[in-house]
Amino acid sequence: MTREPVRWLESSQPSELLALMRVGAEELAPPDVLARVEARLRAPELARADSAAQPSAAPPGATALGWSSGLRVKGVGLVLLLGAAGLMLYPLVRSTAPADAPVRSSSAREQALTTPADAQRTLPASPTPAPSANAAPPPVTSLDRAPSEPTPGGQAELAAEPRRARLRSSARSSEPRAQPIDARLAEARLLEQARRELAAQPGRALVLLREHAAQFPESWLEEEREAMLIRALAQTGQGAAASQQLAHFRTRFPHSVHTRLLDHALEQALAPR
Amino acid sequence: MPGADATTTLAEPAFPRLFQELSPFVWRALRRLGVQERDCEDVLQEVFLTVHKKLPEFEQRSSLRTWVYGICLRKAQDYRRLARVTREVGEPGRELRATAPNQEETLEVNRARALLDSILDQLDDDKRAVFVMFEWEALSMSEVAELVGVPVQTAYARLYAARKHVQTALGVARNGEDSDDS
Numbered sequence: 001m002t003r004e005p006v007r008w009l010e011s012s013q014p015s016e017l018l019a020l021m022r023v024g025a026e027e028l029a030p031p032d033v034l035a036r037v038e039a040r041l042r043a044p045e046l047a048r049a050d051s052a053a054q055p056s057a058a059p060p061g062a063t064a065l066g067w068s069s070g071l072r073v074k075g076v077g078l079v080l081l082l083g084a085a086g087l088m089l090y091p092l093v094r095s096t097a098p099a100d101a102p103v104r105s106s107s108a109r110e111q112a113l114t115t116p117a118d119a120q121r122t123l124p125a126s127p128t129p130a131p132s133a134n135a136a137p138p139p140v141t142s143l144d145r146a147p148s149e150p151t152p153g154g155q156a157e158l159a160a161e162p163r164r165a166r167l168r169s170s171a172r173s174s175e176p177r178a179q180p181i182d183a184r185l186a187e188a189r190l191l192e193q194a195r196r197e198l199a200a201q202p203g204r205a206l207v208l209l210r211e212h213a214a215q216f217p218e219s220w221l222e223e224e225r226e227a228m229l230i231r232a233l234a235q236t237g238q239g240a241a242a243s244q245q246l247a248h249f250r251t252r253f254p255h256s257v258h259t260r261l262l263d264h265a266l267e268q269a270l271a272p273r
Numbered sequence: 274m275p276g277a278d279a280t281t282t283l284a285e286p287a288f289p290r291l292f293q294e295l296s297p298f299v300w301r302a303l304r305r306l307g308v309q310e311r312d313c314e315d316v317l318q319e320v321f322l323t324v325h326k327k328l329p330e331f332e333q334r335s336s337l338r339t340w341v342y343g344i345c346l347r348k349a350q351d352y353r354r355l356a357r358v359t360r361e362v363g364e365p366g367r368e369l370r371a372t373a374p375n376q377e378e379t380l381e382v383n384r385a386r387a388l389l390d391s392i393l394d395q396l397d398d399d400k401r402a403v404f405v406m407f408e409w410e411a412l413s414m415s416e417v418a419e420l421v422g423v424p425v426q427t428a429y430a431r432l433y434a435a436r437k438h439v440q441t442a443l444g445v446a447r448n449g450e451d452s453d454d455s
Contacts, residue, residue: 005432007408017443020392023385025409029300029317037318038292041325188338189411195336196413220294224337261332 187216191225198228202235227258234269242266288325295338296321298410299345305405306349307394309356320348339416342406346420350398392442396435403428404435 009021194208209229212219219225226249233242246262253259299320300313308316323344331340393401399421406417418428 004414005407005429007411008436009408016447017440020385020389020439020443021408023382024305024389025301027301027304027386029297029313033314033317034296034300037296037314037321038289040318041292041321042289192336192411192413192416196415 187212187219187221190215191219191221191228194225194228194232198232198235202232206232206236223253223256223258226252227256227262230262231265234266239266239270242269288328291324291328291337291341292321295341298338299341302342302345302405302410303349305393305409306346306401307353307356307390308349312352312356316348316352320345323348335416335419339412339420342410342412343420346402346406350402353398388443388446392439392446395442396438399423400431400435400438403431404439407432 008017009025013021190208190212194205194212197205197208205228209225209232212225213229226245230242230245230249233239233245243266246266249256249262250259296317300317303313303316303320304310320341324341327344331337335343393404396404402421403417406412406420407414412420414428414432415425417432418425421428421431423431
């Protein structure tokens with residue numbers, strides 16, 4: 001088996017080459033861009049949530065408008081969507097920004113990463129919600145707690161409410177965590193190592209997963225780790241522990257994409273041979 | 274259609290979190306794969322539109338991150354193909370326009386980034402994908418091979434060829450700068 005080469009970023013390379021690689025690694029997405037994209041991606045979900053709550057009041061074509069292509073939404077729909085986007089922008093910026101990135105674009109780095117075109121595309125709503133006479137300052141710790149004061153996009157605000165209620169009910173207990181990319185990569189690498197071991201050496205995968213849990217108790221990949229742990233337990237013949245873990249997983253991540261697959265995997269592992 | 278509703282409901286609540294967790298990586302990967310900064314927002318959106326659409330079909334044969342990178346690769350390749358037609362990829366200095374005039378550090382970073390982009394632009398899509406996914410996105414070589422759909426040995430060969438090219442091109446660029454200075 002060929003030995004995995006050492007990545008340039010982790011090896012002793014000439015300083016110029018290393019500097020070049022670091023420049024490539026450190027190019028982060030401008031938080032305002034991520035916030036805009038997420039706002040646009042969320043808009044149809046708002047429409048769907050609204051539709052579920054009030055079928056007759058759903059904006060016709062809103063779902064198709066948002067999801068049919070990557071094209072920018074224009075016209076009246078845009079005004080409605082931007083209202084909702086503005087509501088979400090501030091907490092989104094908080095949740096997607098690296099730890100050292102300010103919310104407002106004041107650092108040299110952000111200026112470098114924000115093009116004039118970006119600036120033109122910036123949402124009309126302020127990233128920091130405008131203070132309101134009768135509203136408390138917006139909480140910034142969760143996507144699901146967007147400020148609720150009236151905004152120019154009042155109709156979108158109404159549409160957003162059922163969505164927020166749904167999200168609140170399904171929210172994870174963990175708060176969004178801003179981490180440097182390198183730290184996130186370290187977490188991902190260890191988990192990838194465990195995943196590679198899972199098929200051939202589930203016992204080894206278990207060890208790595210426990211190591212991961214000890215090293216990164218608040219991991220952004222916790223859901224993946226727990227899903228993998230259940231598989232590893234099942235594959236090492238610890239059916240009861242796997243079932244128990246799955247029950248816990250269900251509570252912790254009620255809407256996980258993994259649950260259905262884990263049910264199936266556990267069924268197979270526990271089936272008499 | 275009850276079946277479709279069930280899968281949609283299953284996937285959707287996971288999606289916003291997925292976006293928050295992976296979008297910084299996807300952005301970086303797209304940039305290194307040749308998507309210009311000014312277009313990256315649109316391509317990023319396309320990637321996540323596809324992720325959202327296909328999420329119910331994700332079967333955990335690879336990690337979620339690797340699966341998203343697969344989508345990312347295809348979108349970046351489509352972008353480059355289209356951009357080649359309109360002759361927009363690799364135009365020098367394009368990324369420098371956002372530079373604040375009095376910030377030497379920013380200027381230096383932008384210069385380095387433009388140099389990196391121009392070096393990577395000289396790689397073909399196949400080598401570039403392997404190089405980016407291994408060196409920056411920290412996938413294992415077997416994952417990279419699976420991602421680009423080639424045997425592992427081919428992926429290794431592409432990685433080494435890409436590395437050689439980057440080293441050579443960097444040397445040429447630096448020599449050029451030195452001779453410009455003298």
